[in-house]
Amino acid sequence: MQRRFNPLEADAKWQRVWEDRQSFRASDTSDKPRSYVLEMFPYPSGRIHIGHVRNYTMGDVLARFRRMTGHEVLHPMGWDAFGMPAENAAMEKKVHPGEWTRSNIANMRAQLKRLGFALDWSRELATCEPDYYGHEQALFLDLYAAGLVYRKESAVNWDPVDMTVLANEQVIDGKGWRSGATIEKRKLSQWFLKITDFADDLLSGLDTLDQWPDKVKLMQENWIGKSVGLQFSFALDHAVNDIERLEVFSTRPDTIFGASFAALAADHPIALALAKTDPLLAAFADECRQSGTAAAEIETQEKKGYDTGLKVIHPFNGSELPLFVANFVLMEYGTGAVMAVPAHDQRDLDFARKYMLPVPRVVAAEGDETKPIHDEAYSGPGALVNSDFLNGMAVEAAKVAVIARAESEGWGTGTTVWRLRDWGVSRQRYWGTPIPFIHCDACGVVPVPKDQLPIVLPEDITFDIPGNPLDRHPTWSQVDCPQCGKAARRETDTLDTFVDSSWYFIRFASQPKDKPFDREEVARWLPVGQYIGGVEHAILHLLYARFWTRALQHIGLIDVAEPFAGLFTQGMVTKETVRRKTPLQYLEMDGSVTSYPTNILQPEGTGWLSPEEVEWIGDIPIEKVTRAIAQVGRVEKMSKSKKNVVDPDDIVDQYGADAVRWFMLSDSPPERDLPWTDSGIEGSWRFVNRLWRLFGEASEIGVGGADKTLDRKLHQTIDGVAKDIEALSFNKAVAKIYELTNAVEKAAPSTSRATAIRALARLVAPMMPHLAEEAWSDMGETGLIADAPWPAVDPALLVDDEVTIAVQVMGKLRDTLTVPKGTAKDLLEKMALAAPNVARTLDGVVPKKIIVVPDRLVNLVL
């Protein structure tokens, strides 16, 4: 056993054993308590990156730990395999997207296997295979039958680079989330999922998710964007194209007497109608449409308007208010028109000041009733003033009163408006799930009969020109109408890949051939107990998956409303960057620095330097090629462009899987970023070897017999590490294991020490499974440590029998006392006064008051 630990040998050996024995295959029939541990499945880009390793290591530790604590664990892995990169590769490398994707999957599967994850590979799935997406088509048809899928012509977000439509969630600062191209608005016939039907449920459901980060819940809440208020109509003084009334929505109906104008979006039907005969308005509307939606532009953009000359009639006092077209009113929200109350809304105020409109105050805090509004609108609480029958009411009461009057008089209703839009799922791409519909000139849009599923993608396609290859395929879209039998056309749009990832966790739990899943089997596993992934999916994926699950529950296919009971969002892996420094400077032999003119020898490239391009002289980085001094940049997310990527394969080659896994769990709390350092992985590797040597001493009993102190340390560690793993506080579990290891190493040989070493192997088994198996077998155990139970805790050993008491004088530490646990207060008091450091500090002064906290401290107050 004194041989050196050879990770590459041990890793391969135990990985083969686990596979041969199908150790991590989840049983559907087990009567153990079930635990579904899931990490977000990867897109098969070609290589695993270190962020995946961190993500899957966390899930793996929890999964292995749950197995050891008697759970039947489902811990599956699959591939989010449809999407644009495969088509881009097809265009660039002339390789079929399917071939590219499947070979990437093979590579990445091999990489994952090298890390020894306890995954149930028998349930592996890839969303690009017909036996997955065919079932997705069936579910889509079920949702269609239930009225949750519809098709409509609408203005959509068009990405001119990827040449496809994007959902609102996929447009960030007016740019495509993948391509970064500025998004255009286009009118297209599109498929939509009625996520808005579930807006209220998705919002209130957040309250049931007590094991989700507040941050994610808040982000979803904001995204869903519920606003409660009054929708009502103003009468117009002149009809426009037979439109006699103007519908507006307001969350502040209480301020209705403060309205001094009304405003329309440039695309509002009234504005469009007026623009036909008013070239100046048409020009203004065009200007509004062109203005960008980027953050910086909105920030600085001036409020602008165009007076239509029309008036709206105030529903209570009959006064006439001017009607403007204004650049700050959005057609997509509410009714595309607003009642403007400058005193209590900042945008309305800015606008009113510019166009010299009145600013009557109608809400005031006590004493402010006659205080005029200057540059800042008042949106705080208070009582209504200058508001007729509302005067004196509080804001909330006034809202209720106005809504009641509007409803009884028939010109408005209390309404809720949502920011959430329906989910547009059509994509004009090849590499996605074909939408199972047929367009017939006679019958219209006809769903594909389920017995004709799956609609499989054609293999013979070309990528030589941009656009959707399915549109160009000579025969694929030609099909007979299922209803009338006449020649018809297949839908050539495919589904957004976020649909694929909205139900894969259900398919993992149950994968019959003839249907998407079996209801009873799903009920045994769902919801996912612990879901782990990056925070970048806080809205997109996690909202869509919640919606899809609720929709399936709504149509009676499954029994849970929420797919993920526990969610954990882990931080990124970062690394220091190194950049070229200009003008170039050189380190001379004597340590001095020489500068050279900037016009000679300027090297090319981005300026980021990879570790291979840099040599370190002390802590000064030198670029090898130019010999110039470089500079250490910020610690940033690993990326090719910053040249700070670490490849998992390389480091597994060098240190083995366990050292890498251990490093992923050490130091940084899992929700925070983890800075990768070479010395850090070295340290992990050192610890692997330290443990290996210690495991070799498992049978050294010595003469001592029991070692009570070590027994306590062991049991406290077993207990603490279990709690830390349950809480996903891996960094704390790691620290406790280090502490125990230090204690065991220092302890003299004894039966306690031998016991502790054996227990230590099981404590590290979830984190370093290969080392643990190797040691376990060397210790003479016959079974696998992967199947071994978590060590039992003796509660009697969790409490110390001796405690260290702090002795303070006026709150400052002066001495400590070591006493038996539970020592009486008066005795502690005496001992504290007698302590030498305390006596010297007191110098004869008698304390006025003595505070004794048993087993903690004594504080002498003078």
Added chain:
RNA sequence: GCGGACGUGGCGAAAUUGGUAGACGCACGGGACUUAAAAUCCCUCGCCCUCUGGGUGUGCGGGUUCGAGUCCCGCCGUCCGCACCA
């Protein structure tokens, strides 16, 4: 602008209900072993001082308390999300 999170050594970080700040790891420094190196082991390691002791210290300024990293009030800074949402 709105909402949220976070500020602790050279670095990553610990710290139950307010109760010995800096566990654990990394780096640095010193030592042992060695012909030498690697590996390993031991020691030191917040800052300052008149150093068997004392002062000071958790972004800054106040407050509550016998006692504050932790609670309260007011600032400053960093990061994240949303963004003309009526």
